[in-house]
Amino acid sequence: MEKLIACIEKRKPFFEKLSRNIYLRAIRDGFIAGMPVILFSTIFILLAYVPNAFGFFWPKSIESLLMKPYSYSMGILALLLAGTTAKSLTDSVNRKMEATNQINYMSTLLASMVGLLILAADPLDGGISLGFLGTKGLLTAFLAAFVTVGIYKVCIKNNVTIRMPEEVPPNISQVFKDVIPFTASAMSLYLLDLCSRQFIGTGVAEAVGKVLAPLFSAADGYVGITLIFGAYAFFWFVGIHGPSIVEPAIAAITYANIDANLALMQAGEHADKVLTSATQMFVVTMGGTGATLVVPFMFMWLCQSKRNKAIGRASVVPTFFGVNEPILFGAPIVLNPIFFVPFILAPIVNVWILKIFVDVLGMNSFTTNLPWVTPGPIGIVLAANLQWLAVVLALLLILVDIVIYYPFVKVYDEQILEEERSGKHNDQLKEKVAAHFNTSKADAVLEKAGLDLKGENASLAGKNHLADGEMQYSDKGSLEDKSENSQADGEGLELSPESKAITKETHVLVLCAGGGTSGLLANALNKVAKEKNLPLKAVAGSFGAHREILPEFDLVVLAPQVASNYVDMKEETDRLGIKLAKTEGAQYIKLTRDGKAALDFIKEQLN
Structure with missing residues (x-):
């Protein structure tokens, strides 16, 4: 096991570089910017359909009123993310551009949204078709953003713009500077749409859906979910920020499937899409990556070593809300060969059980997006609209995860007990964890709980280094980066007494x-x-x-x-x-x- 971990660690630079790819980051940041829209829409889904669990159904007129805000928020998500993704990508590209010749991110934002409308919207009598402006058009939104920013980069970098005399005010000059790249990007996407309709018979958005339908279907199968969520946990275990690689790649599928499930449920059909954002946040990462919700309770109640009991008590509350760094780094679980199998296996078994509940027992899959900090069992029940099978599922997952983790927790507890008896501690593993992860937040939680981090219990704080790919708060899907081992300018904390006082604002x-x-x-x-x-x-x-x-x-x-x-x-x-x-x-x-x-x-x- 240690050889396997070491082998993966050797390939860390490649995966870290991949996680910092500007296109993946643009998708990630685009989703983060659009999260208020997603959470706003959730309110109306809950109002409209949670009462169904109690046998109450709104009249169609009331249901339509409740769903209107959803339709014009989540229903145009692709249109909005086309703009936010283009804005994020523009910011990244501008870092490499001359300071005096920057791309106007407001222009790329608008051009990308116009481009998506060209690719995804069809004219109707009295309006336009909105079918692909929501989650079904997310991949097309990313395409529009990437093409738009790419064309802007070429035009601005090579001064293919309309240049105005110096006497013209800057805001007016900027308008003319953007005319050629805006036109070029919109017309390029229009040409792409015309070619798609000529040779495929449909618009680009629909064509993308047809081409990738087999991939979407495979991703929702047992093999697909195993590979996706197995990689999610595996990368994180060895110190590579898997969510930064995996989440942008599957985000379009997970959010589209939430909408697809909702449409199926509204039509009275079986909502059978398993690969959703709620699956990722509340089933696969119940209590954080590795499905660690049960682990602090096991440390607290089942372990005999004082150190493990203390870490369990300190970790229970944050892990319940998906912030599991204290148990991951305090035990530690990550990079610990003892926990490799359950850390990878528990998320996979959890999602398999969900799929059995959906495919075999007929439970409707998730139809609602909720904040990631929602405790896993509660998130499962709410996202599935309070179905009784969802309650059974949440309880079963807790029981199964206990069974998976139990033998490994006992083995680890025996190891720590022996260390406590002998007075010898395995600082090598702790130093390795500190060298690969930012453990500062975990250290703060554990120290606040009274653990002597610098003494014989868990010497972490004084050895804390950083590795690329670290998540800032929850490894539950927040899509965030870590840093490299790095020193600050003037890092030494024993500073010169001659440092000048701060006298101005x-x-x-x-x-x-x-x-x-x-x-x-x-x-x-x-x-x-x-x-x-x-x-x-x-x-x-x-x-x-x-x-x-x-x-x-x-x-x-x-x-x-x-x-x-x-x-x-x-x-x-x-x-x-x-x-x-x-x-x-x-x-x-x-x-x-x-x-x-x-x-x-x-x-x-x-x-």
Whole structure:
């Protein structure tokens, strides 16, 4: 087993590079930007169809009223994501463009949306067909975004634009600068649509669906779901951020299947699509990647070692809400050969059981998107509209996962008990985990619970390094990055006493993958600034959503999860004359816990 893990680790650079691919990132960021639309639409699905579980059915007129907001939010999701994906890709491309010759992301956003309408919408009397503007058109949305930004890049980079005299106001000049690339991208997509109708007999969106239908069908079968979710857990186990690779590749299928299931249920037919976003969040990753919901309870109630009991108690609440880093890194489970089999097997068995419930027992599959922080068993029941079979499924999955994990937990507990008796501890595994993952959040949770991380229980904090591909909060599908082992500029925390005081208004932006971990450092800085009455204001943000506010700041600090973006980020900050610093795991933990050290670090970067 250790040889297999080592073999995969050798190939990490390739998978890490793949996870940072700008096209995969554009899809990921496009979905993140569109998440409010998805969650908004969920409200109306729950209102419309959850009462069915109690034998109450709305009159058709009321059902139509409830479904109208859904139809004009989720029903045009592809149109919206065409724009957000194009915007994200434009931002990535602009990093490599000259500062004085950038692509206008608002123009690519609009051009991509127009392009999708050309590819996916058919004229009707009195309107247009919306069939492929929703989840069925997601792949076409990505195609429109990629083609649009690619054409804009060629035109802008080679100055194939209409250039106006210097006397013309910049906003007017920008309009004319965008005319040629906008026209070229829209007409290219229109030509593609005409060719599709001529040679295939349908529009591009429908043609894409027909071509990929066998793949969609295979992905929804036993072999497909095994490969997809097996890879999801396997990559994560060996320190590669599998969700960044797997999720963008299957996102179009999972969200389209949710809509397909809803349409089938509305028609009174069997909703039989298993590969959905809810499957990923609540069945496969129930309690986080590896289906670890039951593990903290087992550590707490079934283990005899003091260390495992303490880790279990500290991990129960976060894992219940899908944030399972404390148990993953505290035990540790990842990179631990003892847990390799259950970590990979439990998610696969879970999704097999779901498929049996759907295909054999006739349970309707999931029809509702819910926030990923919804506890797994509750998410299963709600996403399946309170079917009684869904309740049975949730309870059965808990029981099965206990059976899968039990022998491995007992073996590991015996190992830790022996370490406690002998006084010798396996620091090698802990150091390996710390070298591959950002364990800062897990360390903070465990330390708060009273575990002596630097003593004989779990020495993690002082050895914390980062590896590419790390998730910022939950490994449950948040689609977020880790950083490389990296040192900050002026990393040493014993800073010069001659550091200048902050006397003028200073704004610091701390960026992480999702705006969570960055809040730890921002809060520490704001607290010490208030105590010392300094004109310093720190703000937390997420990488990818920072570009519009960047000019307002004097210094940007990259949290460990996004430190691998330092080179790309430096191109942006250099253009604006903003200072940039990156941090690594152990250093970042100390900065968040020591306000004076955090302030000295900021002074050093500013000077």
